[in-house]
Amino acid sequence: MAMAAVRSVGLTQVTVTALDQKAEPRDHLIPLVKQTEALPDYRIVINTTTGRRINLGARPNQSAIDGLTWRLSDPISIDEIASIRLEDQDKLVSDAIVEVQLSSEAVTAGNYKFEFLTERSLAVGFQSFFKTPVGIAIGTAFTLAVLLILLMLFASLFGGVVG
Ligand SMILES: [Ca+2]
Numbered sequence: 001m002a003m004a005a006v007r008s009v010g011l012t013q014v015t016v017t018a019l020d021q022k023a024e025p026r027d028h029l030i031p032l033v034k035q036t037e038a039l040p041d042y043r044i045v046i047n048t049t050t051g052r053r054i055n056l057g058a059r060p061n062q063s064a065i066d067g068l069t070w071r072l073s074d075p076i077s078i079d080e081i082a083s084i085r086l087e088d089q090d091k092l093v094s095d096a097i098v099e100v101q102l103s104s105e106a107v108t109a110g111n112y113k114f115e116f117l118t119e120r121s122l123a124v125g126f127q128s129f130f131k132t133p134v135g136i137a138i139g140t141a142f143t144l145a146v147l148l149i150l151l152m153l154f155a156s157l158f159g160g161v162v163g
């Protein structure tokens with residue numbers, strides 16, 4: 001029961017596939033010049049329920065027609081994810097392309113298909129558990145207990161020296 005509460009589901013992978021290559025953004029439309037650089041520079045940004053923005057990084061100059069995958073070395077608890085945004089990174093202002101909600105099924109938005117992989121993770125569970133009121137209370141109680149033990153230890157050492 002306690003373990004079930006602690007284990008929780010985290011997002012571990014996002015795959016984005018463009019449906020139509022012609023509809024992908026380009027940095028410029030000049031033919032024959034810097035065709036590689038003209039390719040889109042996709043990046044994924046996760047918006048959390050607490051208003052944080054987690055940038056999963058950019059894939060410079062790559063089409064998403066064969067699918068681009070972002071793996072999360074640190075899974076994010078699915079309870080904390082408000083939305084997932086696909087952007088085209090640019091030097092000055094990065095353009096938001098589409099924003100979707102996390103789903104166990106593939107999600108299609110505009111010219112893109114999103115697929116998500118989630119995993120039950122103990123680490124994610126611990127992180128989100130210690131953000132709950134019960135978790136915070138346990139965390140605080142544990143900290144206080146450790147402090148008390150240290151205090152008693154010091155007191156006995158000090159007492160021993162004096163006595
Ligand atoms: Ca580019």
Ligand SMILES: [Ca+2]
Nearest residue numbers: 041088089090
């Ligand atoms: Ca760009």
